[in-house]
Amino acid sequence: MRVPFFRSPWQAPELAQRMGLRFADVLQSGQYILGSQLQQFERALSERFPCGHQAVAVNSGTDALVLALHLLGLQSGDEVLLPAGTFIACFEAVVRTGLTPVLVDSPVDDFVCGAEQFSAAITPRTRAIVAVPLFGDTCATPAIARLCKDRRIALVEDIAQALGARAYEANGHGIHAGAMGDISTLSFYPTKTLGAAGDAGALISPHAHLMDRARALRNHGRRHGLHDEVGFNSRMHELQATLLLEGISLLDDWLQERSFIARQYLEQLADLPGIVLPHDRDGHAWNYFVLRSKHRDELKSELHRQGIDTRVYYDPPIHQQPSYLQRFTPLHLPNIQSHARQSLALPLFPGMTPSETASVIGAVQAATRRTQ
Numbered sequence: 314m315r316v317p318f319f320r321s322p323w324q325a326p327e328l329a330q331r332m333g334l335r336f337a338d339v340l341q342s343g344q345y346i347l348g349s350q351l352q353q354f355e356r357a358l359s360e361r362f363p364c365g366h367q368a369v370a371v372n373s374g375t376d377a378l379v380l381a382l383h384l385l386g387l388q389s390g391d392e393v394l395l396p397a398g399t400f401i402a403c404f405e406a407v408v409r410t411g412l413t414p415v416l417v418d419s420p421v422d423d424f425v426c427g428a429e430q431f432s433a434a435i436t437p438r439t440r441a442i443v444a445v446p447l448f449g450d451t452c453a454t455p456a457i458a459r460l461c462k463d464r465r466i467a468l469v470e471d472i473a474q475a476l477g478a479r480a481y482e483a484n485g486h487g488i489h490a491g492a493m494g495d496i497s498t499l500s501f502y503p504t505k506t507l508g509a510a511g512d513a514g515a516l517i518s519p520h521a522h523l524m525d526r527a528r529a530l531r532n533h534g535r536r537h538g539l540h541d542e543v544g545f546n547s548r549m550h551e552l553q554a555t556l557l558l559e560g561i562s563l564l565d566d567w568l569q570e571r572s573f574i575a576r577q578y579l580e581q582l583a584d585l586p587g588i589v590l591p592h593d594r595d596g597h598a599w600n601y602f603v604l605r606s607k608h609r610d611e612l613k614s615e616l617h618r619q620g621i622d623t624r625v626y627y628d629p630p631i632h633q634q635p636s637y638l639q640r641f642t643p644l645h646l647p648n649i650q651s652h653a654r655q656s657l658a659l660p661l662f663p664g665m666t667p668s669e670t671a672s673v674i675g676a677v678q679a680a681t682r683r684t685q
């Protein structure tokens with residue numbers, strides 16, 4: 314059986330048709346920019362966060378990161394710590410805002426950079442940390458938030474992969490990903506837990522003055538009829554907002570489906586020789602299911618031969634990418650370098666059928682026997 318790496322829920326004919334009717338309404342309304350769908354979506358999104366948080370919809374997750382860093386009002390050359398093992402957009406946003414990126418290694422047994430790794434990289438010039446709950450696991454974020462508070466460093470949470478994730482404190486209290494930082498950024502790139510049919514993103518923050526400024530900045534700095542400051546054009550399209558407004562009402566079902574599939578992988582792929590499964594933590598939003606294998610490339614091609622599409626997140630890591638090396642000196646970050654070479658993401662998406670899940674499991678079991 315052929316299993317794609319991802320199939321968007323919007324491809325389902327019934328949902329596609331329903332959205333076609335909504336799109337027709339928007340088209341007939343003539344309200345294409347900053348309209349009522351966008352306002353409703355921002356409200357619905359903010360309601361997923363603790364009271365007082367606001368949401369500002371923008372054009373992409375990358376724009377959200379650029380705006381977040383811009384809003385912190387840092388000086389050129391200020392240092393921003395970020396994981397070397399994340400999507401390149403985090404690095405681009407730091408460079409694009411004139412700040413100095415400082416890339417941080419992962420722990421030895423996990424992809425996700427935690428307080429320990431960030432803490433060791435703090436210098437007197439560190440002004441912000443970009444925490445990335447990679448693949449949907451936000452359990453490292455509470456300790457990072459405490460570190461930032463203690464050291465008076467701003468915290469940007471890039472929850473592009475972690476909408477709907479939670480972290481649990483020792484007392485059992487659950488905290489939402491995106492509710493621990495000064496500003497959080499979201500992407501609605503099609504493969505994210507809330508995926509659009511194109512590019513879209515958002516900012517989340519409890520600081521009303523920052524969100525007021527963000528609303529102006531995304532629209533050419535325009536406020537009260539004047540261009541208050543040099544802005545951007547980063548408005549979310551009304552059609553995309555229409556789709557995401559529907560999507561947010563389906564998000565909890567989608568998250569549950571993701572977690573159900575991840576659970577089957579965790580149970581049925583446990584103890585396979587040479588395979589390290591992702592940590593099984595409460596609150597994981599399972600945007601991606603990324604395992605590690607010393608024989609990653611063989612495993613990937615063997616799965617491909619059996620019709621299973623997989624992806625690699627992210628190899629090489631940022632500090633070994635040409636765009637980094639053009640501007641910055643080489644770094645040696647052994648843990649993420651090793652994780653990157655071994656990482657392999659299995660198909661995981663809402664609407665994945667039981668026989669598709671079973672095919673992936675069977676194929677991984679067979680391929681591991683063959684690639685040992």
Ligand SMILES: *Cc1c(COP(=O)(O)O)cnc(C)c1O
Nearest residue numbers: 373374375400402473500501502
């Ligand atoms: C997807 C993603 C982004 C960028 O989002 P775009 O919407 O594609 O610009 C940023 N950070 C992380 C961690 C991501 O996964």
